[in-house]
Amino acid sequence: MKPTIGFIGLGLMGKPMAHNVLRAGYRLIVWNRTPSRADDLVRAGALRAASPQETAAQSDLLVTVVSDPPALEQVLWGPSGAMNGLRAGSVLIDSSTVSPELAQRVAQACLTRGVDFLDAPVTGGTWGAAKGELVFMVGGPPETLDRARGLLETMGQKIFLLGPHGAGQTVKLGMNLLLALEVDAFAEALALVTAAGVEAERLVEVMQSSMGRAPLLDVKAPLMLKGEFPASFPLRLMHKDLRLALDLAREHGVELPAGQAAYATYSKVKDSASDDPDYSAVLRFWKMKHD
Amino acid sequence: MKPTIGFIGLGLMGKPMAHNVLRAGYRLIVWNRTPSRADDLVRAGALRAASPQETAAQSDLLVTVVSDPPALEQVLWGPSGAMNGLRAGSVLIDSSTVSPELAQRVAQACLTRGVDFLDAPVTGGTWGAAKGELVFMVGGPPETLDRARGLLETMGQKIFLLGPHGAGQTVKLGMNLLLALEVDAFAEALALVTAAGVEAERLVEVMQSSMGRAPLLDVKAPLMLKGEFPASFPLRLMHKDLRLALDLAREHGVELPAGQAAYATYSKVKDSASDDPDYSAVLRFWKMKHD
Numbered sequence: 001m002k003p004t005i006g007f008i009g010l011g012l013m014g015k016p017m018a019h020n021v022l023r024a025g026y027r028l029i030v031w032n033r034t035p036s037r038a039d040d041l042v043r044a045g046a047l048r049a050a051s052p053q054e055t056a057a058q059s060d061l062l063v064t065v066v067s068d069p070p071a072l073e074q075v076l077w078g079p080s081g082a083m084n085g086l087r088a089g090s091v092l093i094d095s096s097t098v099s100p101e102l103a104q105r106v107a108q109a110c111l112t113r114g115v116d117f118l119d120a121p122v123t124g125g126t127w128g129a130a131k132g133e134l135v136f137m138v139g140g141p142p143e144t145l146d147r148a149r150g151l152l153e154t155m156g157q158k159i160f161l162l163g164p165h166g167a168g169q170t171v172k173l174g175m176n177l178l179l180a181l182e183v184d185a186f187a188e189a190l191a192l193v194t195a196a197g198v199e200a201e202r203l204v205e206v207m208q209s210s211m212g213r214a215p216l217l218d219v220k221a222p223l224m225l226k227g228e229f230p231a232s233f234p235l236r237l238m239h240k241d242l243r244l245a246l247d248l249a250r251e252h253g254v255e256l257p258a259g260q261a262a263y264a265t266y267s268k269v270k271d272s273a274s275d276d277p278d279y280s281a282v283l284r285f286w287k288m289k290h291d
Numbered sequence: 292m293k294p295t296i297g298f299i300g301l302g303l304m305g306k307p308m309a310h311n312v313l314r315a316g317y318r319l320i321v322w323n324r325t326p327s328r329a330d331d332l333v334r335a336g337a338l339r340a341a342s343p344q345e346t347a348a349q350s351d352l353l354v355t356v357v358s359d360p361p362a363l364e365q366v367l368w369g370p371s372g373a374m375n376g377l378r379a380g381s382v383l384i385d386s387s388t389v390s391p392e393l394a395q396r397v398a399q400a401c402l403t404r405g406v407d408f409l410d411a412p413v414t415g416g417t418w419g420a421a422k423g424e425l426v427f428m429v430g431g432p433p434e435t436l437d438r439a440r441g442l443l444e445t446m447g448q449k450i451f452l453l454g455p456h457g458a459g460q461t462v463k464l465g466m467n468l469l470l471a472l473e474v475d476a477f478a479e480a481l482a483l484v485t486a487a488g489v490e491a492e493r494l495v496e497v498m499q500s501s502m503g504r505a506p507l508l509d510v511k512a513p514l515m516l517k518g519e520f521p522a523s524f525p526l527r528l529m530h531k532d533l534r535l536a537l538d539l540a541r542e543h544g545v546e547l548p549a550g551q552a553a554y555a556t557y558s559k560v561k562d563s564a565s566d567d568p569d570y571s572a573v574l575r576f577w578k579m580k581h582d
Contacts, residue, residue: 100487123501135501158500162493170487174480174494179503181479181549185472188547189465192536195543196391196461202453203465209449210414210426211510212470216502245483252486254577256479258472261552286545 002026005151006059008052008075008082009096010037012231013122014065016129017095017155021063022046024154031055052076056085061151062092068240069098076106088114091147095136097121097176097237099244100166101251103139107165116144119165121172122156123179125232127219133157137175139168173248176241177259179216184262184282186217187224191286200225220280229277229284238279239266293317296442297350299343299366299373300387301328303522304413305356307420308386308446312354313337315445322346343367347376352442353383359531360389367397379405382438386427388412388467388528390535391457392542394430398456407435410456412463413447414470416523418510424448428466430459464539467532468550470507475553475573477508478515482577491516511571520568520575529570530557 002025007018010032018041022028028046030038035048042048049055052075056062062082066072072094076083086092092110094103094117103119110117118140128134134156138145145161152159162171186207193203204221207213223229242263249256265285272288273281293316298309301323309332313319319337321329326339333339340346343366347353353373357363363385367374377383383401385394385408394410401408409431419425425447429436436452443450453462477498484494495512498504514520533554540547556576563579564572 123497123503125502128502135497137497160493160497160500162497163489166487167489167493170484170489171494171497174484174489175497175501175503177483178476178480178498181472181476182503182505184549185469185476188472188550189469191545192468192540192543192547193461193465195545196457196539198454198458198461198465202451202458203462206414206426206428206451206453206462206466207469209451210466211416211419211507212414212466212473213506214473215504219502248487249483252483254482254486256483257552257556258475258549259479261548265548 003060004029004058006030006049006055006062008032008055008062009065010041011065011067012126012234013129015041016126017063017065017134018046019044020132020155021151026151026154029055029058051080052082053080053085056082057087060090061148062086062090063095064092065095067096067237069102072096072098072102083109083113086110086113086115091116091118091144093118093120093148093151095120095122097172097241097244098169099248100169103166103169107140116141116147117165118144118148119168120152121168123172123175124156127232129155136160137162137168137171139163139165139170170248173241173245176238177245177256180238180242180266180279181258181262182214182216183220183280184265186214186221187283187286190224190283224280224283229281231276231278233279235266235270235273235277235279235281239263239270242266294351295320295349297321297340297346297353299323299346299353300356301332302356302358303417303525304420306332307417308354308356308425309337310335311423311446312442317442317445320346320349342371343373344371344376347373348378351381352439353377353381354386355383356386358387358528360393363387363389363393374400374404377401377404377406382407382409382435384409384411384439384442386411386413388463388532388535389460390539391460394457394460398431407432407438408456409435409439410459411439411443412459414463414466415447418523420446427451428453428459428462430454430456461539464532464536467529468536468547471529471533471557471570472549472553473505473507474511474571475556477505477512478574478577481515481574515571515574520572522567522569524570526557526561526564526568526570526572530554530561533557
């Protein structure tokens with residue numbers, strides 16, 4: 001019989017991931033802070049739990065996908081938190097993006113309860129989540145990954161075991177530093193050439209024909225040129241991930257000058273946004289009035 | 292009969308470009324500041340001129356590929372400069388990377404002599420130059436490009452006409468801003484994850500399997516991981532191009548925070564280098580002692 005899967009966090013990423021688990025034939029138990037986010041999953045056959053603790057208590061493998069470190073601490077250790085429900089012998093998989101330090105703290109708490117843990121943040125955006133083509137960056141023991149692999153394969157195409165607990169989060173923060181800078185660099189180049197009188201389309205045309213070709217920008221650039229920023233990966237989360245990357249860098253005495261500059265740019269756009277745009281909205285920086 | 296081509300500047304890019312012109316069956320006249328750099332071209336059938344002026348005087352189409360704006364001003368307007376030799380009805384093509392403003396100044400000087408001009412900087416590195424697979428970014432009138440197209444096609448695979456004089460240089464500076472930031476971003480992410488205990492190879496593996504995949508890093512990353520930086524595009528020239536991009540930005544009142552940060556990083560590595568490395572040597576920043 002297939003194991004029972006618990007799923008906590010049904011946001012932009014979590015919900016399509018949970019649908020893929022359900023479609024693969026698992027028994028699925030879900031919880032979300034805003035309960036209505038679970039309605040379509042329940043209609044599709046998932047069971048609704050009353051709390052993270054109840055979700056954990058019924059799960060052989062429990063997946064958490066929440067937006068930031070405080071949200072993860074809340075669902076694990078808050079009132080009716082999952083940590084109190086997890087059964088010895090079960091597996092906790094956290095696919096949120098948090099600090100490697102928090103991942104290690106969760107691993108430690110799991111260890112004392114006889115629970116196996118993986119940090120397993122993902123990349124691929126909502127598009128990858130919907131298609132089941134996410135990339136998992138995993139930290140933890142290979143034996144634990146062996147127990148989780150079948151489940152992860154329902155949501156992702158590539159699974160990288162990168163080292164002990166925390167290594168998944170470390171690589172995820174490095175990856176998002178790269179993505180944030182790639183989009184910010186494109187926005188800077190666009191601001192430069194258009195200010196100097198060249199059409200934005202011409203830069204994209206040359207760029208995508210050259211060594212500097214960026215597959216990510218095949219997706220982002222056309223929307224950015226139209227000034228449209230529907231959230232595939234929200235700017236507020238990229239901003240948070242840059243903060244985590246810079247915190248990790250400081251912890252290890254590493255300077256990240258371009259990352260720091262990009263963080264300041266994303267911060268200004270975030271502070272001035274009245275909507276919840278994609279991180280490609282960093283381009284708005286060049287339309288804003290600065291003082 | 293095929294036109295006679297003049298070629299001024301036989302550096303890392305110019306020399307392989309000139310070889311491709313010669314192989315295509317053109318009569319080729321060459322000049323380089325260090326004459327020995329022309330020896331192999333002369334052995335292959337090129338004629339050696341005594342000065343830029345003499346090169347220009349014998350050319351139907353003249354190509355200049357020198358390292359920076361002062362070098363271009365020197366070969367055009369210095370003693371025995373090319374501008375004095377150019378015949379009315381000939382075409383000057385500058386494939387150096389200089390400011391759009393200088394390109395416009397050269398265009399103006401050509402106009403008064405009845406010479407057609409194109410700014411036509413290239414991207415693709417020494418590898419693209421050797422293979423005849425450069426990308427040309429052209430500014431100037433379409434009729435002038437029509438006259439030069441056959442010649443450019445011996446050196447490049449893609450030719451983009453981007454606007455009036457200076458537009459080629461504008462896009463080139465935007466492109467190199469992108470490339471400089473792409474490699475610098477990779478170096479920052481590498482510094483971060485390795486400081487946090489993850490092997491460099493693991494970041495590359497995940498990165499190249501994800502949306503953030505960068506074809507440029509298929510070439511650069513393996514050498515960077517070995518700490519080897521053979522110059523395909525020298526760091527000193529990327530540093531100069533970033534300076535030109537920042538100058539152009541200031542001229543138009545555009546802020547480039549990440550570009551500025553990357554420029555500072557490239558500057559530190561340039562100032563401390565005792566060799567002439569590729570721009571991927573920006574990674575050395577994280578091995579240097581800072582004060």
